[in-house]
Amino acid sequence: MDDNHSILIVAPHPDDETLGCGGTALKYIHQGYKVYWLICTEFYRGGKTNENIAIRNNEIESVSSKYGFIKRFELGYTAAELTPADVSPLVKKITAIVNEIKPSVVFLPNGSDIHTDHQIIFKAAFSCTKNFNFPFITKVLLYETISETEFAPVSDHSFIPNVYINISDFVEQKLQIMELYKSEVMPPPGPRSLIAIKALATYRGSAIGKSYAEAFMLLKQIIN
Numbered sequence: 001m002d003d004n005h006s007i008l009i010v011a012p013h014p015d016d017e018t019l020g021c022g023g024t025a026l027k028y029i030h031q032g033y034k035v036y037w038l039i040c041t042e043f044y045r046g047g048k049t050n051e052n053i054a055i056r057n058n059e060i061e062s063v064s065s066k067y068g069f070i071k072r073f074e075l076g077y078t079a080a081e082l083t084p085a086d087v088s089p090l091v092k093k094i095t096a097i098v099n100e101i102k103p104s105v106v107f108l109p110n111g112s113d114i115h116t117d118h119q120i121i122f123k124a125a126f127s128c129t130k131n132f133n134f135p136f137i138t139k140v141l142l143y144e145t146i147s148e149t150e151f152a153p154v155s156d157h158s159f160i161p162n163v164y165i166n167i168s169d170f171v172e173q174k175l176q177i178m179e180l181y182k183s184e185v186m187p188p189p190g191p192r193s194l195i196a197i198k199a200l201a202t203y204r205g206s207a208i209g210k211s212y213a214e215a216f217m218l219l220k221q222i223i224n
């Protein structure tokens with residue numbers, strides 16, 4: 001895909017990386033790219049008990065090893081509690097990570113998603129792609145998160161994809177990884193059911209004449 005073979009995926013919540021760009025991550029890891037995973041928040045279904053912490057950590061560990069991410073970063077914010085006041089400290093934390101891994105490509109959540117965590121993480125992380133501070137970043141892509149992106153009200157910043165990545169060889173693996181998030185997968189016809197996730201990949205694929213694809217909005221590309 002790009003120059004230094006290093007990619008950063010910013011996920012407000014664990015599972016956003018899989019819903020938005022799981023097939024793409026698998027494809028580029030398969031091609032030898034170094035892919036890094038940044039998880040911004042924590043959530044414990046049923047409360048923060050030792051048992052629930054262990055369940056969540058096991059899920060994240062299995063997901064991480066299934067992909068073969070080079071490294072995982074966790075910021076540890078509480079899910080659904082990010083506020084605009086968190087943007088500035090988030091920028092500092094994300095800046096440190098970006099400087100450590102020096103990615104050429106960055107995948108971000110779509111800034112107009114319905115979930116405020118996605119909006120705030122987008123705002124903070126996009127600040128960490130400015131060329132004068134991070135000259136090694138040559139491409140910034142927004143991914144769509146089913147049940148967050150299409151649930152947003154229509155706005156001037158609605159998600160309109162203009163980049164499609166063929167994931168035909170990786171869609172089954174993406175779905176298997178999604179299944180590892182036991183508490184997040186919904187029964188059909190829920191938007192986070194495996195059938196809906198695959199249907200979106202089918203629909204995005206149909207736009208480029210491929211069986212399955214993931215769709216993105218290109219926010220910035222620098223051609224040197």
Ligand SMILES: [Zn+2]
Pocket residue numbers: 012013016115118145148
């Ligand atoms: Zn999310």
